[in-house]
Amino acid sequence: MNVIEIHDLCKNFGKVQALKGLELTVKQGEVLGFLGPNGSGKTTTIRVLLGLLKADKGSISLFGGDPWKDAVSLHKKLVYVPGDVSLWPKLTGGEVIDVVSSLNGGLDPKRKNRMIERFDLDPTKKARTYSKGNRQKVALVAALASRAELLILDEPTSGLDPLMEAVFTECIQEVKKEGRSVLLSSHIFSEVEKLADTITIIKEGATVESGTLAQLRHLTRTHVSVVLKKEAPELGSVKGIYDYTVTGQHISFSMDNESMPVVLEQIAKLDPIGLTVNPPSLEDLFLSHYRSEEGAVI
Numbered sequence: 001m002n003v004i005e006i007h008d009l010c011k012n013f014g015k016v017q018a019l020k021g022l023e024l025t026v027k028q029g030e031v032l033g034f035l036g037p038n039g040s041g042k043t044t045t046i047r048v049l050l051g052l053l054k055a056d057k058g059s060i061s062l063f064g065g066d067p068w069k070d071a072v073s074l075h076k077k078l079v080y081v082p083g084d085v086s087l088w089p090k091l092t093g094g095e096v097i098d099v100v101s102s103l104n105g106g107l108d109p110k111r112k113n114r115m116i117e118r119f120d121l122d123p124t125k126k127a128r129t130y131s132k133g134n135r136q137k138v139a140l141v142a143a144l145a146s147r148a149e150l151l152i153l154d155e156p157t158s159g160l161d162p163l164m165e166a167v168f169t170e171c172i173q174e175v176k177k178e179g180r181s182v183l184l185s186s187h188i189f190s191e192v193e194k195l196a197d198t199i200t201i202i203k204e205g206a207t208v209e210s211g212t213l214a215q216l217r218h219l220t221r222t223h224v225s226v227v228l229k230k231e232a233p234e235l236g237s238v239k240g241i242y243d244y245t246v247t248g249q250h251i252s253f254s255m256d257n258e259s260m261p262v263v264l265e266q267i268a269k270l271d272p273i274g275l276t277v278n279p280p281s282l283e284d285l286f287l288s289h290y291r292s293e294e295g296a297v298i
Contacts, residue, residue, distance in 0.1 A: 001028045002061070003150050003181045004049065009058035011044055011205075018044045020205040021058070026150075026181050031172060033196030033282075034185040041205040042185045046154055049183075050080060063149070076104060079143040083155025085135040087127035093138045094123030100142045107145045115145040118167050132159035144171045151175060154185045169194055189283040199282070213282060221254040226267055227274030238266055 004026035011019040019041045026032045036042050047053040049062060051071030060067055065074050087096050094116075101107040116123055121137045130138070136159045143151055151172075157165050165188075172182060172195050186192050192199065199216060201209040209216060221242060226232075232251040240259020245252050255263045267275070 002026065003028050003063060004183065005059070005061040006045070006049075007059040009045065009048065009060060010056050011041075011048060011053060012056055018205050019048075019055075019058075022202060022205060023207040023210065024200055025210075026183055027198075028149075028181055029176060029179040030197040031176055031182040031184055031195050033192035033199040034183055034202075035189075035192065035199060035282075036202040040202050042202065043154060044205075045202075046080075046152060046183075046185065049152065051075075077148060078150040078152060079104065079146050079148040080152045081136075081139045081143050081154065081156045083158040084132075085139045087130065087135055087138060089126065089128035091127055092124055093121060093127060093130065093134070096127055096138050097123065097142045097145075100139075101146060104146055104148060107142075112141070112145045115141045115171075118171070119164060133161065133164070136160055137164065140168065140171075144175070149180055151180065151182045153182060155187065156184070157186070157188065157191065165191065193282040216282075221256055222260070222280065223252070223254050223278045224263075224267075225252045225274075225276040225278075226250070226270070226272050229271050229273055233270070238263060 002025050004024060006022060006024040009019050009022040009024075010017070022041060022045060024032075024034070024045065034042055034045075044053065048055050048060060049067050051067040051074070054068050062070075062074050063077055067074060087093075088099075091099070097107070097112065097116075101112070119137045119141055121134065121141060125134075127135070127138070136156070140156060143153075157168050160168065169191065172184070175182060176195075176197075182195075184192060184195060193213065196213070198210065198212055200207055228249045228251070231249055232246045240256050240263050242254045242256075243252075
């Protein structure tokens with residue numbers, strides 16, 4: 001079952017075309033990493049999903065309903081955490097959590113307290129005294145302690161320290177085990193790489209790549225570094241090898257994944273004493289869509 005289905009989504013703001021036929025699907029029980037630079041259309045897409053904006057064109061299904069027409073009923077099934085949380089300044093953190101959670105029927109007290117403890121949040125302090133990180137914790141506690149079927153998270157760990165980022169990772173893994181779904185928009189590639197089952201990369205309001213990390217890696221090259229017992233020979237002519245460089249007994253190059261068996265067979269004949277193979281990271285995959293022909297990021 002698909003919790004979110006978006007096809008050919010378009011949204012204009014005057015002469016500015018924010019979304020240009022965007023495609024996005026989130027299945028039940030999966031975490032989808034939603035990637036794109038600032039201005040690429042991620043937040044606009046999320047606002048359409050939340051029923052805050054009306055699409056100009058396209059098909060948008062959220063739990064089988066229309067997020068614009070059925071916003072009230074659909075919001076009972078989801079929670080949303082933005083990257084910059086604003087709280088009622090005179091309420092305590094605990095009171096904010098209770099007010100927000102009451103919109104979805106309230107929280108199990110034990111579950112709420114356990115989440116407060118995990119995020120090391122003092123719920124008795126007034127919201128106006130909280131740092132950005134603590135404001136983010138309030139929103140995350142309310143979201144993660146809920147039983148919502150879908151979590152829409154837009155830069156959710158903004159302002160958190162590495163320890164709290166690790167707690168967030170654990171919580172999302174638990175959410176996934178419970179069969180709930182997550183739409184995770186983040187600039188932290190390592191976070192998405194650890195958590196996402198599938199990844200959608202967008203550029204200028206349109207989807208440019210979508211699939212699992214393994215599927216996306218087939219679209220680019222793997223980097224290889226080899227140390228040999230003796231001075232390295234020339235291998236640049238071997239099919240499937242690119243950017244070949246030699247420095248004494250050390251060689252490095254990149255290769256297409258489909259060429260790996262042939263290339264490694266050739267390397268084995270050279271009697272290697274050290275071999276390092278680095279598949280492209282999610283950041284490499286992402287940046288490949290934003291580099292000009294000269295290699296500069298655009």
